[in-house]
Amino acid sequence: MSLVTIKKSHVEADLLVLKSKLESEGIKCFMRNEFTTQIMNYLPSFEVELQVSESDLEKVEEILKEMND
Template sequence: MSLITIKESHTVSDLLVLKSRLESEGIQCYLKNELTTQIMSHMPTFMVELQVSDLDLERVKEIMKTIEDN
């Protein structure tokens, strides 16, 4: 299993709604660089990455498409 970044943002709060939705569907999510971004918020090069398992990627794409369509 490897992790795939599905969305990036400068702030964690931008990713929390999607993370919550995916977790409610039984998909485990990870926030890469969450603490680094909070500490180094003045540096725009740091991004929080929402990551999922490559095994869940197709299901994640379907869920994200459903969200975009609404």
């Protein structure tokens, strides 16, 4: 399974609402660099990445569009 990053942020909390919405729609989400940014939050180069399976990408794009409308 290959993962695709759909959103990045320096603050994990910025991604939690979207992660919750996607999981409520049955889409499995993964947080990349989640713990690295907590430990090394003084380095601006580290971002948390919200990732989904490439096979779910089309459904994710539909949900993101609905959320932005």
